[in-house]
Amino acid sequence: MQNLIASSVKYENGSLSVLDQYLLPHQQVWHQCHDVETMKELIISLKVRGAPLIGLSASLLVAYLAEQGVVKGELEKAINELEATRPTAVNLMHCMTALRKALTQSDYVAGIVTTAERLFIEDIELCERMASRGAELINSGDNILTHCNTGALATAGIGTALGVIYKAQQKYGNVHVWVNETRPLLQGGRLTAFELERWKIPYTLICDNMAASLMAAGKVDKIVVGADRIAANGDFANKVGTYNLAVLAYFHNIPFYVVAPITTLDTNTACGDDIEIEQRNPQEVRGVSGSFGEALWAPTNANVYNPAFDITPAKLVTGWVLDTGVYNQQQVLMGKLKELTQ
Numbered sequence: 176m177q178n179l180i181a182s183s184v185k186y187e188n189g190s191l192s193v194l195d196q197y198l199l200p201h202q203q204v205w206h207q208c209h210d211v212e213t214m215k216e217l218i219i220s221l222k223v224r225g226a227p228l229i230g231l232s233a234s235l236l237v238a239y240l241a242e243q244g245v246v247k248g249e250l251e252k253a254i255n256e257l258e259a260t261r262p263t264a265v266n267l268m269h270c271m272t273a274l275r276k277a278l279t280q281s282d283y284v285a286g287i288v289t290t291a292e293r294l295f296i297e298d299i300e301l302c303e304r305m306a307s308r309g310a311e312l313i314n315s316g317d318n319i320l321t322h323c324n325t326g327a328l329a330t331a332g333i334g335t336a337l338g339v340i341y342k343a344q345q346k347y348g349n350v351h352v353w354v355n356e357t358r359p360l361l362q363g364g365r366l367t368a369f370e371l372e373r374w375k376i377p378y379t380l381i382c383d384n385m386a387a388s389l390m391a392a393g394k395v396d397k398i399v400v401g402a403d404r405i406a407a408n409g410d411f412a413n414k415v416g417t418y419n420l421a422v423l424a425y426f427h428n429i430p431f432y433v434v435a436p437i438t439t440l441d442t443n444t445a446c447g448d449d450i451e452i453e454q455r456n457p458q459e460v461r462g463v464s465g466s467f468g469e470a471l472w473a474p475t476n477a478n479v480y481n482p483a484f485d486i487t488p489a490k491l492v493t494g495w496v497l498d499t500g501v502y503n504q505q506q507v508l509m510g511k512l513k514e515l516t517q
């Protein structure tokens with residue numbers, strides 16, 4: 176397989192490694208990953224995270240295993256197990272489906288390697304296209320609110336929603352970003368803040384519950400977020416807290432955009448109610464552990480509700496920014512998304 180290098184995953188000289196996104200920003204640790212159990216753990220623990228990146232990292236591992244001579248039955252098992260690591264982001268399922276198809280070719284090793292390479296390179300191009308289209312929606316001097324992390328760390332390219340912000344900053348040089356810290360795992364406070372700093376884009380970090388008063392004060396011009404799965408009717412799943420922002424945006428009349436590649440569309444799913452939402456470990460809400468330090472602030476056995484994602488209904492979305500174009504509510508209601516995937 177050719178060398179493939181992104182911000183948080185690289186296949187270089189026959190070795191696959193990933194940047195630990197749980198340890199960022201204060202430690203930058205790369206883990207080598209050459210077996211299925213390690214990749215499963217990396218994905219489940221969110222060391223490897225972000226809808227496109229999960230699918231691409233899993234694909235690179237399967238390609239590595241195929242090149243190492245792992246037999247067909249074992250590759251199939253690896254694909255199935257990797258696919259089951261996280262249920263909400265559909266990019267992973269699309270990647271695994273593509274690899275399964277490659278496995279039916281007579282030269283399945285070449286098929287799998289070419290497919291993994293193609294998925295990776297395509298993602299870079301999709302990011303560029305989304306970012307260019309999305310930047311057209313941003314005005315000079317805009318204050319843009321974003322949630323979770325949708326940047327280069329989460330993709331093979333410059334990111335989805337954060338890619339839009341990056342392009343807008345390149346164009347105008349004067350955008351400012353409000354970064355929702357994104358409880359419970361702080362992808363905004365840790366990863367988006369880290370990326371904006373690296374890109375020298377001015378930002379201000381807020382706790383998630385500060386967004387409403389910012390909007391009421393007229394300090395938010397646009398909201399851009401990513402997605403883990405977009406259903407045929409335009410409803411979409413994204414990091415929990417996205418729906419809160421969409422409701423607030425509607426009330427305050429602020430444009431609310433979702434930015435995602437075509438690989439995040441799942442038009443076989445009719446609407447948001449049909450998207451499976453991952454439930455995570457209660458300890459993530461009761462306190463923090465691991466690289467965040469060790470702190471338990473809630474009672475030891477506090478009852479916890481910890482969905483990793485929520486559903487934003489299409490009626491709250493101003494525009495769907497895809498690599499193929501920007502679509503409004505009327506177009507989406509008329510079945511535009513379904514058309515794109517036919």
Ligand SMILES: CSC[C@@H](O)[C@@H](O)C(=O)COP(=O)(O)O
Nearest residue numbers: 224225226323325329401402414
């Ligand atoms: C380009 S990333 C889009 C989404 O995957 C992102 O917004 C998100 O919700 C990530 O969730 P995570 O649980 O960190 O994998």
